Amino acid sequence: MAKTIAIYVRVSTQQQDFRSQEPDLQQWADAQNGRIKWYRDKATGKRMNRPAWNELEFALRMGKIFQVVVWRIDRLGRTVSGLASLFDEFQDRNINFVSLKDGVDLSTSAGRLMANMLASVAQYETELRGERVAAGQAAARAKGKRWGGSQAGKRKKVTSTQEKAVLAMKAAGEPITAIAKAVGLSRPTIYSILETP
Structure with missing residues (x-):
């Protein structure tokens, strides 16, 4: 063959x-x-x-x-x-x-x-991009920026498994839309998880 x-x-x-x-x-x-x-x-x-x-x-x-x-x-x-x-x-x-x-x-x-x-x-570029995104988000949070229009304490009930998956996927550089689809939550809910200290 x-x-x-x-x-x-x-x-x-x-x-x-x-x-x-x-x-x-x-x-x-x-x-x-x-x-x-x-x-x-x-x-x-x-x-x-x-x-x-x-x-x-x-x-x-x-x-x-x-x-x-x-x-x-x-x-x-x-x-x-x-x-x-x-x-x-x-x-x-x-x-x-x-x-x-x-x-x-x-x-x-x-x-x-x-x-x-x-x-x-290739791995270095991926890690660097993730660091840049995290630094940008931290700077924006320090200036009071919020994403998705959600209010603290007013989000859909989220399981600890979903929360861990969101944090892990974000740390791996996944886009918000992909994370939302993967864990079955809305984008505003994803943003609220990421904003929680």
Whole structure:
């Protein structure tokens, strides 16, 4: 059975589209011989549990894929540990990995070094963005800014599990809309949880 080249495309939110990534990937795909399958996710890069990625991972484990191609490494994931273990798995399974914009090809030792360095940069950028958001919110709170128009003490009943999930997701950099949808609460309620000292 002929193996397939997997092209993986990811954006972080449902509101985003794949337009910035697909032209370069399509141009690359047009120059290849053989079967190509596209996998597209609209999900955070902080977790590897995503619908299209899960499908691709299953195909990898079944031995149906010989190469995985992405636009940039941070489209695959944004944690050093997750990406490093994935790169190891690719090597163990003799699967080549190519990141077009980063110029990374895991079939070379220089490519493996570059891949791990870029994984560290992707995680750093994610953490830095989260720190900036938290600092901005703290400064706004210090100036008396409130979000969502909710009044202190007047919010929908929230369980401690929901509250912990909201705080954890916000610390991980998730947008308010995504948090609200995930825990089943309104955006004003999410803001009121985040504002509670």
